[in-house]
Amino acid sequence: MTTTINRPQATPPAKPQPTFRQRLNVWDVKASPYLYISPFFIVFAVVGLFPLLFTFYVSLHDWHLLKGQGDFIGLQNFTAVMTDRYFWNSLFNTFSIFLLSAIPQLAVALFLAAVLDQNLRAKTFWRMSVLLPYVVTPVAVALIFTSMFGEQYGLINNILGNLGIEPILWKTETLPSHFAIATMVNWRWTGYNALILLAAMQAVPRDIYESAAIDGAGPFRRFFSITLPSIRPTMIFVVITSTIGGLQIFAEPRLFDSVTAGGSQRQFQTTVLYLWEMAFQRQNFGKASAIAWILFLIIVLVGVVNFLISKKIATADAKPRRVRSTR
DSSP states (O other), rough: OOOOOOOOOOOOOOOOOOOOOHHHHHHHHHHHHHHHHHHHHHHHHHIHHHHHHHHHHHTBBOOOOTTOOOOBBBTTHHHHHOOOOHHHHHHHHHHHHHHHHHHHHHHHHHHHHHHHHHTTTHHHHHHHTTHEEEHOOOOHHHHHHHTTTTTTHHHHHHHHHHOOOOOOOTTTSSHHHHHHHHHHHHHHHHHHHHHHHHHHHHTTOOOHHHHHHHHTOOOOOOOOOOOITTHHHHHHHHHHHHHHHHHHHHHHHHHHHHSSSSSSSSOOOHHHHHHHHHHTTTOOOHHHHHHHHHHHHHHHHHHHHHHHHHHHHHHHSSSOOOOOOOO
16 A cells, blocks of 8 residues: 655745836836826817817807906807808818919929929029028918018019009909919928928838939839839828918918908908907907817818828728839
8 A cells, every 4th residue: 555645835936026116117118108198188178178178168158358258148149150141252262272382382282292203403592492482471471472462562463564564452362362372372381392302202111212313213104103002191191281371271361461360351361360350340259169160160170171182092002013114
């Protein structure tokens, strides 16, 4: 008969407790990223989110500039704005000026970025030169272009008169006034967008261009098959920011005619300019807040549409394509 001897099993050594310094290091690794980005969210909550929510609160009341808060009226301000023909006129002017400025602006910015991406002499000088219009203050830009687009003694009408062409009523007629304001916007923002696109082009690996050139692809083929697909995320960013800025245009039409708020017949009054008139000339903060919120929702909607269209185009072009020779 055999006997079994039960030996006591060895207990594993106790896991040492982390020291306070070790726990502090772990907490630092987990929490420090949130602390680093917290200043942005704090500032945004103070100067961005709170004014947005408070504006919505004001839009629900009969709020006067001098008398202050009045009675709660719900969505009556929104209803009044949506039935106001001046609001729809300002919305038409905003989209008209936006289309006349955004499309040429992006096309010229893309062309300038492609030119500046080449091996030019004094390329730093040329790259900084395209940023000079952005540095100039909007007031100076407005003074220069107001003088150029003057109806009686403007530079452009004088040139047209010497050519035997009738002068154009830049500030009286709708389409010429939109074109003049869009020219001001394009002159100021084209170089800024060109530098953003140029930075994206500089990040494209050069060996891809060399391989395509060896395969026989010409400059235009390399641009449309390599450059544009590579900078598509930056293009989406530029389109969205240009959309937001274009729909919020205020300084250029306000300074184009400092006497009236958008022309004698409101022919170039934008939505933000109409908001300014409602708030500080009619002193109706309730309706002005409603206009601000309607414009905010329109900008969000247009931005989402731009994003979805750009994403769909990017998905359709995501399949690898072979660069064919143009010879």
